[in-house]
Amino acid sequence: xxxxxxxxxxxxxxxxxxxxxxxxxxxxxxxxxxxxxxxxxxxxxxxxxxxxxxxxxxxxxxxxxxxxxxxxxxxxxxxxxxxxxxxxxxxxxxxxxxxxxxxxxxxxxxxxxxxxxxxxxxxxxxxxxxxxxxxxxxxxxxxxxxxxxxxxxxxxxxxxxxxxxxxxxxxxxxxxxxxxxxxxxxxxxxxxxxxxxxxxxxxxxxxxxxxxxxxxxxxxxxxxxxxxxxxxxxxxxxxxxxxxxxxxxxxxxxxxxxxxxxxxxxxxxxxxxxxxxxxxxxxxxxxxxxxxxxxxxxxxxxxxxxxxxxxxxxxxxxxxxxxxxxxxxxxxxxxxxxxxxxxxxxxxxxxxxxxxxxxxxxxxxxxxxxxxxxxxxxxxxxxxxxxxxxxxxxxxxxxxxxxxxxxxxxxxxxxxxxxxxxxxxxxxxxxxxxxxxxxxxxxxxxxxxxxxxxxxxxx
Amino acid sequence: xxxxxxxxxxxxxxxxxxxxxxxxxxxxxxxxxxxxxxxxxxxxxxxxxxxxxxxxxxxxxxxxxxxxxxxxxxxxxxxxxxxxxxxxxxxxxxxxxxxxxxxxxxxxxxxxxxxxxxxxxxxxxxxxxxxxxxxxxxxxxxxxxxxxxxxxxxxxxxxxxxxxxxxxxxxxxxxxxxxxxxxxxxxxxxxxxxxxxxxxxxxxxxxxxxxxxxxxxxxxxxxxxxxxxxxxxxxxxxxxxxxxxxxxxxxxxxxxxxxxxxxxxxxxxxxxxxxxxxxxxxxxxxxxxxxxxxxxxxxxxxxxxxxxxxxxxxxxxxxxxxxxxxxxxxxxxxxxxxxx
Numbered sequence: 001x002x003x004x005x006x007x008x009x010x011x012x013x014x015x016x017x018x019x020x021x022x023x024x025x026x027x028x029x030x031x032x033x034x035x036x037x038x039x040x041x042x043x044x045x046x047x048x049x050x051x052x053x054x055x056x057x058x059x060x061x062x063x064x065x066x067x068x069x070x071x072x073x074x075x076x077x078x079x080x081x082x083x084x085x086x087x088x089x090x091x092x093x094x095x096x097x098x099x100x101x102x103x104x105x106x107x108x109x110x111x112x113x114x115x116x117x118x119x120x121x122x123x124x125x126x127x128x129x130x131x132x133x134x135x136x137x138x139x140x141x142x143x144x145x146x147x148x149x150x151x152x153x154x155x156x157x158x159x160x161x162x163x164x165x166x167x168x169x170x171x172x173x174x175x176x177x178x179x180x181x182x183x184x185x186x187x188x189x190x191x192x193x194x195x196x197x198x199x200x201x202x203x204x205x206x207x208x209x210x211x212x213x214x215x216x217x218x219x220x221x222x223x224x225x226x227x228x229x230x231x232x233x234x235x236x237x238x239x240x241x242x243x244x245x246x247x248x249x250x251x252x253x254x255x256x257x258x259x260x261x262x263x264x265x266x267x268x269x270x271x272x273x274x275x276x277x278x279x280x281x282x283x284x285x286x287x288x289x290x291x292x293x294x295x296x297x298x299x300x301x302x303x304x305x306x307x308x309x310x311x312x313x314x315x316x317x318x319x320x321x322x323x324x325x326x327x328x329x330x331x332x333x334x335x336x337x338x339x340x341x342x343x344x345x346x347x348x349x350x351x352x353x354x355x356x357x358x359x360x361x362x363x364x365x366x367x368x369x370x371x372x373x374x375x376x377x378x379x380x381x382x383x384x385x386x387x388x389x390x391x392x393x394x395x396x397x398x399x400x401x402x403x404x405x406x407x408x409x410x411x412x413x414x415x416x417x418x419x420x421x422x423x424x425x426x427x428x429x430x431x432x433x434x435x436x437x438x439x440x441x442x443x444x445x446x447x448x449x450x451x452x453x454x455x456x457x458x459x
Numbered sequence: 460x461x462x463x464x465x466x467x468x469x470x471x472x473x474x475x476x477x478x479x480x481x482x483x484x485x486x487x488x489x490x491x492x493x494x495x496x497x498x499x500x501x502x503x504x505x506x507x508x509x510x511x512x513x514x515x516x517x518x519x520x521x522x523x524x525x526x527x528x529x530x531x532x533x534x535x536x537x538x539x540x541x542x543x544x545x546x547x548x549x550x551x552x553x554x555x556x557x558x559x560x561x562x563x564x565x566x567x568x569x570x571x572x573x574x575x576x577x578x579x580x581x582x583x584x585x586x587x588x589x590x591x592x593x594x595x596x597x598x599x600x601x602x603x604x605x606x607x608x609x610x611x612x613x614x615x616x617x618x619x620x621x622x623x624x625x626x627x628x629x630x631x632x633x634x635x636x637x638x639x640x641x642x643x644x645x646x647x648x649x650x651x652x653x654x655x656x657x658x659x660x661x662x663x664x665x666x667x668x669x670x671x672x673x674x675x676x677x678x679x680x681x682x683x684x685x686x687x688x689x690x691x692x693x694x695x696x697x698x699x700x701x702x703x704x705x706x707x708x709x710x711x712x713x714x715x716x717x718x719x720x721x722x723x724x725x726x727x728x729x730x731x732x733x734x735x736x737x738x739x740x741x742x743x744x745x746x747x748x749x750x751x752x753x754x755x756x757x758x759x760x761x762x763x764x765x766x767x768x769x770x771x772x773x774x775x776x777x778x779x780x781x782x783x784x785x786x787x788x789x790x791x792x793x794x795x796x797x798x799x
Contacts, residue, residue: 075614104690111576114568115585118666121659122592125603132606185498193492201499207781208506210713211774212720213597214748218770219509221755222516226763243509246502275484276491297594304596307722307748311755332598336723339602354599365591 058085133355147317164334174238183249217308232314234323240308252294296368517768537762550745555718557654570669593663601727604656613643648730661714672706705791712784722748
């Protein structure tokens with residue numbers, strides 16, 4: 001039994017003071033059977049045996065050639081084994097199967113290895129960065145100090161990247177303050193207002209998602225540093241990040257907004273809401289999680305950008321909390337600056353900075369996945385419970401309005417001295433708006449109370 | 460009285476469109492519409508300003524040497540009025556092509572693996588990992604390329620140059636294949652290694668575009684192919700690839716656009732040379748973006764203007780590639796919907 005049914009069959013305790021209660025309609029429709037899905041062809045048992053055999057044989061051959069005989073350096077073990085596996089597997093399949101199946105098996109192996117190669121590279125990148133950075137990451141002063149007074153020969157228990165951390169936080173905060181409103185407004189414009197101009201904007205934004213990051217840096221260098229400030233500073237860096245984050249933000253919000261079902265909008269319009277109200281009360285709340293994901297992913301991209309801040313933020317090892325004056329180095333630039341040093345401790349600090357940056361991006365990414373994993377318009381059980389609670393809070397107010405409306409009507413009828421029931425007109429809109437204090441503007445009054453209640457009591 | 464059937468024109472029914480909604484706007488709706496419209500205008504203005512500022516700042520440098528000389532000179536010495544983008548532009552294209560050559564099969568394979576082979580949690584995890592790969596900062600990729608990939612790949616570079624050195628592209632000068640010493644320095648900091656790292660950086664964007672287009676291959680045709688006795692590869696070859704053609708081309712071009720603009724990873728790996736080279740395994744390479752990152756700090760006003768001109772050239776090239784790519788992708792999206 002789903003939560004909707006549960007709410008529906010358990011209306012809140014009946015209240016005898018209210019003549020007519022609002023009953024939630026019962027869902028008598030059985031839930032649709034889950035889609036059985038298409039029939040899938042499973043792998044034959046023999047195929048998996050062949051796979052395992054070929055893998056074992058290939059590994060053995062690789063080990064023999066590298067470790068056993070030693071004709072090939074050990075570093076090539078993987079390549080040799082893979083090549084041998086490909087040959088062995090194809091040959092084994094060819095023994096029993098016709099040519100198309102052999103081809104299929106060969107290509108499947110290639111496809112799988114492409115996937116493994118990509119994931120493997122990602123794992124290598126992450127692992128390598130953390131492995132090289134762990135020396136400096138282990139020192140607590142790495143996060144609590146800046147590089148003031150840290151000479152090239154100082155040990156790792158001296159100096160840190162606090163200044164870069166502060167720089168990144170301030171710059172990304174300023175960039176987000178500019179990106180989120182502008183990006184969301186533009187995405188809403190593309191989807192809700194539309195028209196010819198919107199199509200032009202969309203095309204330009206799509207092309208700009210691949211704007212070379214160094215070009216964004218050059219642009220801010222020309223427009224802000226050369227023309228206005230004459231000096232690198234944190235604000236210029238955040239402007240450069242904004243130029244790069246804006247298209248990413250608009251695009252992801254645009255994609256998410258496109259998923260809002262049209263009938264949700266139409267339902268809002270049918271209830272008399274204007275376009276702005278539909279956008280504000282229906283469209284945006286529906287895609288709240290998707291928009292949050294977009295913001296977080298844009299943040300992850302913006303934090304990692306190096307080339308634009310290279311030209312705009314300037315280098316410093318000293319804490320600078322004022323983004324509007326003087327150089328303010330963010331994390332990626334600090335990493336770049338540190339690894340260019342010939343001193344091993346500095347390189348180690350650079351790797352630690354890169355590892356920390358990677359960690360921040362990973363965490364942001366995981367948060368984005370956690371909150372954004374749902375479709376537009378779908379609600380989780382928790383959200384459904386919240387909505388049900390909200391409805392329960394609204395119910396007394398609606399009933400109170402209704403009761404007052406009824407009393408008013410009875411008074412009017414008494415005053416007019418017309419017998420009850422002879423005139424069962426629904427009060428006109430003006431009467432309702434005079435009596436209803438809250439935003440309930442039209443309450444239909446049932447013509448026949450008795451039949452109404454029996455209709456709603458379902459077994 | 461007889462019954463009249465409503466007139467039915469089947470030819471009119473072929474284009475099903477959503478019923479038009481008639482709005483009557485409230486005053487606040489007009490405010491809302493004009494505010495969002497101004498958001499769009501601001502974005503457009505910002506993006507136009509990128510091009511305008513680069514062009515207006517670069518024009519003085521180009522005027523100094525003339526457009527033709529700017530496009531054909533290989534050297535980069537603004538202080539002696541001898542500079543041009545011929546070498547760096549060629550280097551940029553070369554690195555991007557190497558990256559494309561490596562990334563294209565890899566992302567084609569990965570996206571086919573995601574859509575056709577992998578199921579359930581493997582499919583979901585892999586899609587997430589590809590997105591994560593796209594978010595890895597370029598400085599991390601650069602460090603990985605310079606400190607891990609480079610020392611390990613130089614032996615492979617050497618192997619290629621020894622066995623395939625008769626192809627001019629793979630030739631490396633100043634290396635004696637018979638020498639017993641392990642001399643790998645001539646193979647470091649090359650176009651090839653920079654291209655490999657850039658390849659890993661463009662795989663995510665290519666893969667996600669291709670995956671999206673392969674998902675759109677209609678299931679009716681897929682099952683038709685299976686019903687006719689096709690194997691999975693037979694189905695992929697006859698249904699998925701033809702339907703995903705636009706996605707493959709568009710995704711590849713979008714990847715090319717990214718590869719052309721990549722900066723920090725290349726900057727960390729290459730040792731810059733200012734000549735048109737064809738030997739991709741040899742030490743020394745260059746790209747416009749990396750050159751800007753290298754030279755900006757030692758530049759005076761005029762040299763900066765020259766860099767702006769180079770940046771403008773890069774901007775033009777990437778925008779051309781990107782507009783073509785999005786046009787191809789947009790065209791491939793229409794009409795290839797799945798019928799369930």
